[in-house]
Amino acid sequence: MVAAAALRIPEAEAAAGFRVDIRDVSHRFVLDGKPLPVLDQVGFSVKPGSFTALIGPSGCGKSTLLRLLAGLDHPTDGQVLVDGVPVGRPDPSRILVFQDPTLFPWRSVRDNVALGPEARGTAKAAGGRIDEVIRTVGLDGFASAYPHQLSGGMAQRVSLARALVNDPQLLLLDEPLGKLDSLTRLAMQEELVAIWRRTGLTALLVTHDVEEALFLSQRVIVFGPRPARIVATIDVDLPYPRHRGDPRLAELRREALGHLGLAESW
Amino acid sequence: MSGAGIAFEREGATSGFRWPFASWWGTGLVGAAVWLGVAAVTVLWREVIPLPYGDVFAWICAGVAAVLLVGAVTGAPGPIGQRLRNAGPWAIALGLFLGLWEIVTAKTGRLPLPFFPSPQALVEVYVDDWPRLLDSLAASGWLLVRGFAFGALAGFSIGLAMGWWRRAGYWIHPVLRLIGPVPATAWLPIIFFVFPTSASASVFVIALASAFPVAVLTWSGIASVNRDYYDIARTLGASERFLILKVAVPAALPHLFVGLFMGLGSSFAVLVVAEMLGVKSGLGWYLSWAQGWGAYANLYAALLVMALACSTLITVLFRARDRLLSWQKGMVRW
Numbered sequence: 021m022v023a024a025a026a027l028r029i030p031e032a033e034a035a036a037g038f039r040v041d042i043r044d045v046s047h048r049f050v051l052d053g054k055p056l057p058v059l060d061q062v063g064f065s066v067k068p069g070s071f072t073a074l075i076g077p078s079g080c081g082k083s084t085l086l087r088l089l090a091g092l093d094h095p096t097d098g099q100v101l102v103d104g105v106p107v108g109r110p111d112p113s114r115i116l117v118f119q120d121p122t123l124f125p126w127r128s129v130r131d132n133v134a135l136g137p138e139a140r141g142t143a144k145a146a147g148g149r150i151d152e153v154i155r156t157v158g159l160d161g162f163a164s165a166y167p168h169q170l171s172g173g174m175a176q177r178v179s180l181a182r183a184l185v186n187d188p189q190l191l192l193l194d195e196p197l198g199k200l201d202s203l204t205r206l207a208m209q210e211e212l213v214a215i216w217r218r219t220g221l222t223a224l225l226v227t228h229d230v231e232e233a234l235f236l237s238q239r240v241i242v243f244g245p246r247p248a249r250i251v252a253t254i255d256v257d258l259p260y261p262r263h264r265g266d267p268r269l270a271e272l273r274r275e276a277l278g279h280l281g282l283a284e285s286w
Numbered sequence: 287m288s289g290a291g292i293a294f295e296r297e298g299a300t301s302g303f304r305w306p307f308a309s310w311w312g313t314g315l316v317g318a319a320v321w322l323g324v325a326a327v328t329v330l331w332r333e334v335i336p337l338p339y340g341d342v343f344a345w346i347c348a349g350v351a352a353v354l355l356v357g358a359v360t361g362a363p364g365p366i367g368q369r370l371r372n373a374g375p376w377a378i379a380l381g382l383f384l385g386l387w388e389i390v391t392a393k394t395g396r397l398p399l400p401f402f403p404s405p406q407a408l409v410e411v412y413v414d415d416w417p418r419l420l421d422s423l424a425a426s427g428w429l430l431v432r433g434f435a436f437g438a439l440a441g442f443s444i445g446l447a448m449g450w451w452r453r454a455g456y457w458i459h460p461v462l463r464l465i466g467p468v469p470a471t472a473w474l475p476i477i478f479f480v481f482p483t484s485a486s487a488s489v490f491v492i493a494l495a496s497a498f499p500v501a502v503l504t505w506s507g508i509a510s511v512n513r514d515y516y517d518i519a520r521t522l523g524a525s526e527r528f529l530i531l532k533v534a535v536p537a538a539l540p541h542l543f544v545g546l547f548m549g550l551g552s553s554f555a556v557l558v559v560a561e562m563l564g565v566k567s568g569l570g571w572y573l574s575w576a577q578g579w580g581a582y583a584n585l586y587a588a589l590l591v592m593a594l595a596c597s598t599l600i601t602v603l604f605r606a607r608d609r610l611l612s613w614q615k616g617m618v619r620w
């Protein structure tokens with residue numbers, strides 16, 4: 021593998037990912053009758069097919085931003101553009117994966133994965149694709165298991181498969197590995213990179229783990245405390261596959277922690 | 287570790303003598319003895335007042351004893367044997383109870399007569415009056431099935447509408463709060479007056495009684511569905527129809543079943559009253575008729591039929607639940 025080629029252009033097999041533009045987006049909630057500003061004039065763009073990580077203090081508004089991108093909420097101010105078009109209703113081309121797998125407990129693994137095609141009335145045609153995705157996330161043999169029979173890591177894989185089966189062009193990951201044990205977590209990080217590189221989708225990952233952000237993404241956007249603004253952008257100029265022991269990652273880690281106001285703890 | 291294993295084996299081997307009855311099922315043997323005892327007491331002990339059908343009762347007891355004896359000798363193998371083994375201790379208890387009952391009624395007259403008929407008096411009712419009991423059972427069943435089906439369907443629709451559409455909730459909620467807690471039987475005078483036939487009135491009253499718990503629990507089930515389920519389904523391209531039928535309803539199903547159980551329970555209660563006051567047929571009517579004539583044997587016989595029928599219906603509902611909610615863990619089995 022030629023490292024330079026792998027850096028920017030993953031070998032896309034499906035449609036290329038969406039471009040994302042966030043333009044001066046501010047968002048407010050109303051909490052106990054008082055306005056609660058959550059996002060403050062946030063603006064950035066993401067290239068098609070790139071992998072971007074968002075980190076920032078807890079409660080600063082990262083999940084809110086992903087919900088805006090998914091079309092589950094709409095910004096109070098500013099524009100959220102996906103593929104150059106303002107985000108309207110939720111759409112299977114942009115899928116959000118939650119921190120909790122939130123599988124439907126009354127559906128088997130396969131039926132959970134089939135949720136998207138079934139909702140759109142294409143489950144029959146997508147049959148082969150569904151089995152393929154279940155294999156991709158390493159769950160063949162568990163297709164007829166129910167969620168309560170799965171471990172946390174397996175459940176999160178199902179949740180990932182449920183998103184991937186729709187061939188999204190924008191994958192929004194909201195701390196998807198946050199609750200996994202560290203070994204499972206490392207394995208799933210590798211898998212995420214592999215899936216992203218194979219499909220060519222655009223990935224936006226929210227995480228509270230600086231190492232994870234640096235290991236996975238091409239660019240890390242650091243948010244300040246609520247209401248969130250961008251305090252720094254770090255380009256991770258390393259080719260894939262990456263090595264966790266890379267001294268460059270350690271350097272970038274120090275830089276990122278500095279932006280988060282945690283430099284001393286290093 | 288291995289030493290202990292060897293010691294154990296040797297011990298097993300040294301007892302070369304095999305107890306001939308080792309493979310017998312002891313509990314079954316005791317049960318057979320008890321039931322045979324009941325039969326003997328019934329036939330051999332003179333009654334205070336001579337009663338017919340003592341021999342039929344004795345034969346029934348002997349039949350049970352025979353079944354237990356076969357189970358005991360063969361060691362009760364296979365799945366049927368397993369069920370028999372499970373029932374063993376109960377068979378003993380039931381036999382003892384029947385024997386005691388036989389003694390304090392027919393044999394000694396310890397319990398005063400019209401109120402405490404003997405077992406053979408019940409047998410007499412089943413043998414002589416079975417067509418009427420069967421008729422009553424069928425009438426009650428048909429009434430209950432119609433009433434409960436309408437009630438469950440209406441309750442489910444109302445609960446779903448309340449849980450899903452804000453507007454529906456606004457209008458239905460106050461009505462439900464006001465009318466729901468009123469015992470359905472309190473409406474009987476009006477309902478019998480309003481409805482053209484007492485049969486339709488009875489169906490309505492049963493429907494009313496079962497609809498309330500079903501509506502409330504469906505509603506609360508829909509309201510407590512994890513909102514993330516909807517968000518997920520929506521990003522995957524779900525229509526509102528899909529959200530209702532494939533997300534809200536299955537997620538609310540455990541609640542719905544609690545409502546159905548409560549509704550079925552209250553429909554039993556209302557059924558008896560509706561039959562006594564209204565349709566003048568069915569088991570409820572049979573009960574009040576028997577009481578009116580002081581026919582206590584008939585009363586107990588009908589009560590027993592009713593208990594078995596209600597229990598069967600509950601079992602059917604449990605089976606349906608076990609099937610539909612097999613994905614739940616830690617479920618109580620009926």
Ligand SMILES: Nc1ncnc2c1ncn2[C@@H]1O[C@H](COP(=O)(O)OP(=O)(O)O)[C@@H](O)[C@H]1O
Pocket residue numbers: 049050051056058077078079080081082083084085246
């Ligand atoms: N639906 C809502 N209504 C009111 N406040 C909300 C809502 N959703 C999120 N918030 C608030 O917005 C802030 C940011 O939330 P979130 O985006 O989830 O933060 P995080 O960066 O940890 O993902 C939090 O203070 C949270 O309490």
Ligand SMILES: [Mg+2]
Pocket residue numbers: 082083084194
């Ligand atoms: Mg969050």
